[in-house]
Amino acid sequence: MANLQVNLCGVTLKNPVITASGTFGFGREYHELYDIGTLGGVSTKGLTLEPRLGNPTPRIAESRGVILNAVGLQNPGVEHFIECDLAWLKSTGTAVIANVAGKTLDDYKNICEKLDGLVDMVELNISCPNVKSGGMAFGIKPETVEEVTRYAKSGLKKTPLMVKLSPNVESIAANAQAAERGGADCVSLINTLTGMAIDIERRRPIIANNTGGVSGAGVKPIAVRMVYEASQAVKIPVVGMGGITCAEDAIEFLMAGATAVQVGTANFTDPLACPKIIKGLHDWCDRHGVQNVSELTGTLQLNGK
Amino acid sequence: MRDYQAKIVENKEIAKGICSITFDLGEEAVVRCGQFGDILVGGTHLLRRPIAICKVEGRLVTFCYQVKGEGTQKLQKAEAGSTLSVLMPLGNGFFVEKEEKKVALVGGGVGVFPLISVLREYKAEKQISAYIGYRNAAAVCGVEEFKKADKFVGVTDDGSYGEKMNAVQAFEADLKNGNRPDVVLACGPTPMLRALKALVEREGLTCYVSLEERMGCGIGACLVCVCNLTNGEHARVCKDGPVFNAKEVVL
Numbered sequence: 001m002a003n004l005q006v007n008l009c010g011v012t013l014k015n016p017v018i019t020a021s022g023t024f025g026f027g028r029e030y031h032e033l034y035d036i037g038t039l040g041g042v043s044t045k046g047l048t049l050e051p052r053l054g055n056p057t058p059r060i061a062e063s064r065g066v067i068l069n070a071v072g073l074q075n076p077g078v079e080h081f082i083e084c085d086l087a088w089l090k091s092t093g094t095a096v097i098a099n100v101a102g103k104t105l106d107d108y109k110n111i112c113e114k115l116d117g118l119v120d121m122v123e124l125n126i127s128c129p130n131v132k133s134g135g136m137a138f139g140i141k142p143e144t145v146e147e148v149t150r151y152a153k154s155g156l157k158k159t160p161l162m163v164k165l166s167p168n169v170e171s172i173a174a175n176a177q178a179a180e181r182g183g184a185d186c187v188s189l190i191n192t193l194t195g196m197a198i199d200i201e202r203r204r205p206i207i208a209n210n211t212g213g214v215s216g217a218g219v220k221p222i223a224v225r226m227v228y229e230a231s232q233a234v235k236i237p238v239v240g241m242g243g244i245t246c247a248e249d250a251i252e253f254l255m256a257g258a259t260a261v262q263v264g265t266a267n268f269t270d271p272l273a274c275p276k277i278i279k280g281l282h283d284w285c286d287r288h289g290v291q292n293v294s295e296l297t298g299t300l301q302l303n304g305k
Numbered sequence: 306m307r308d309y310q311a312k313i314v315e316n317k318e319i320a321k322g323i324c325s326i327t328f329d330l331g332e333e334a335v336v337r338c339g340q341f342g343d344i345l346v347g348g349t350h351l352l353r354r355p356i357a358i359c360k361v362e363g364r365l366v367t368f369c370y371q372v373k374g375e376g377t378q379k380l381q382k383a384e385a386g387s388t389l390s391v392l393m394p395l396g397n398g399f400f401v402e403k404e405e406k407k408v409a410l411v412g413g414g415v416g417v418f419p420l421i422s423v424l425r426e427y428k429a430e431k432q433i434s435a436y437i438g439y440r441n442a443a444a445v446c447g448v449e450e451f452k453k454a455d456k457f458v459g460v461t462d463d464g465s466y467g468e469k470m471n472a473v474q475a476f477e478a479d480l481k482n483g484n485r486p487d488v489v490l491a492c493g494p495t496p497m498l499r500a501l502k503a504l505v506e507r508e509g510l511t512c513y514v515s516l517e518e519r520m521g522c523g524i525g526a527c528l529v530c531v532c533n534l535t536n537g538e539h540a541r542v543c544k545d546g547p548v549f550n551a552k553e554v555v556l
Contacts, residue, residue: 025526029544032306032524045528053539058519060529062376064349069521074528074539216351268522269351271392272308 002285003292004278006040008260009160009185009237011120013040013095015278016254016293020241020264021046021099021123021164022071026085027092030267034275037093040260043188044081044089046099046125049111051077061197061206065218067265068195070209073101078111086118097162101125105151112155122159124152124184127166127191139166139191142178149182160185162239165230168194172226173233180234188239188262189230190223216265217243224256231257231298245273247280254296306524307334311391314365316383320446323415324381325359327367328391336361337400338422339492339515339548342368342393343523346379354380355520355543357419357492358394359447366393369418369446395523396547399423399490399513406432409486410454411501413438413472413493419515421450423490428453434484438472438497441465456484473500480508488513491551499556512551518542 004015018041019027025045027036036042054074061068075081078100089096098119102108108124115122126139126148138148149163163179165172167190179187192213197206205211223242231238240258244250245266253261266273285293311328319325336358343353354376360367372381383389399419401408408431412420417437424433434456439445442465451457458475460467468475472493485508491501492515505512521529525544533555534540540549 023522023527025528027526029522029524029526033308054528054531057529057531059531060352060519060521062350062352065351067351067521069527069529071528074531265351268353268527269345270308270390271522271524 001282002290004281004285006260006294008121008239011095011160013260014038015040015281016260017250017274017278017281018043018095018097018239018260018262019267019274020262021125022069023264023267026081027089027094028085030271031092033271035092038278039094039274041095041097041120042089043097043099043123043262045075046073046101047075047078047081047111048073048101049078049107051075051080056208058206058208061212063195063197066214066216067268068197068207068212068214069192070207070212072209078114082114082118095120097121097123099123099125099164105148108148108152109155112152112161115159116156117158119159121162122152122156123162123164123188124149125164125191127164127168137166139175140169142174145175145178146182149179149184153183162186162188164191165189166191167222167226173229176230176234176238180236184236186237186239186259187230187234188241190219190226190242193219193222215242217245219243220249224252227253227258228256228300244277245269247277247284250277250281251284251296254293255298255300257298257300259294259297306392306395309334309391309393310388311366312388313383313385315385316381318381319369321443322372323369323444323446324372325367325369326380326383327365328389330364330366330391333364334361334366334394336366336394337398338426339399339419340394340396341547342366342391343395343520344368344380345390346376346383347389348379350376350379352376352521353392353523355395355523357422357515359418359421360425361422369415371415392523396543397545399515399548401427401431401488401490405487405511407486408433409476409489410435410437411472411476411489411491411493412436413497414440416491416493416497416515417447419492420490421447424450424454434458434479434486436460436472436476436479438462438470438475438493439466471497473497473504476501477504486510491515495556498551502551502556505551513548514551514554514556515547516542516549516554517547
């Protein structure tokens, strides 16, 4: 059997498969279906300093090959997570990646300080709207990406920082570099693309929030391209995500430059998607004589070169 | 809860726009009335369809669904002998306390099907009255099941079958006749449940309602399908529900 272990900025993952934030809660529900300790990592539901109720419903819609969601960061707050879920999640044996969001720069620093040393990694969600600088999300401009990364990093003495990049930007490479300058230990991408789906009978958007984040199989080529561009632009590791449904999809991302991958929407289609992808990675590596899955990272060769 | 690769035994239209699909799970499943399954129709549809379980007989489980969009149209075309992925049983389901002897079922639209599962589970030990509303005569279905209740009142919005009224009005009329239940179990469109909630609050009756919401994971992880509770919190329809005490939810 191939060795699927990967090293992500000093954190050893059993395999490169991480569940994407927001699709997996804190893992308890999926643990009823399979041992989530077999996963490379779990990126938690986005946490904020205070509990949040999120958006009105409907919060989800479907379009061919993709879904749209606008949950609005409903979560019980970081303290509740630390008290009630963290010990259990760690006990499963998977790597715990705490996904965090805030309204202000200080929020990001404070929440990182609370989690420092308690989790394996912190993942920064910087694409949520209604934040300090004139309502502009931190994740759009390189300057604010760098600034928020620096603030978050200042709250972390022990735990490495992953910055999750938005695809709704001018240059994914420039934003990846901005995160790197700000002190990110790795970047993850892509977060969802902003979209809309309309109920034509009611002439209204299906989602109560009007717009939602698009994810699922249909976004994969966009995500692969962006992972390639980002990984060419930075020295820190890249975690790829966007439409991964099977092991072959995950391998595309690894070849494009990712060290590990995240799987989100596929969990909804098939709650056993992640263990199937892990098994598929073993099978593919064995068939292709690949001894360490980490050998695949960045092995893409462009045509004409 | 398991993800069954379930073989379709039968898939047919039972009323206008309403279909019934029966699967062979390959083994017996323990299912509580009012629970649901999440059916993967496949193709470009990434989300499963959460559908109430109507009937369980040994290895066979029957769901009834309204053909509404592309996903349910695809489900309608699924042929007997083929296999679909069915994640079930999900949700809490209905539960009737031992001391609750007289049970009223109030249902409308596709909400009548989970109530069939209640009737099948409790008809031997409880005195059950069913008040069921349909849009019109063409939409009437499940009557052969509801007729097994101690009392069945079927009504329609246009009077083409039974009296011209809705299920809540039918229930209220019987209440005025002195037929007072120990517990009311209901499922149907939100306006119907809202009217029922107001009625049971006036009457001081215990009532449980089964809710519908667009779902993501179906197992309680993604927080997509929440409903508002009267205490200001949110609950997950898929995991904490779909059945809630009417006095605890905002409709």
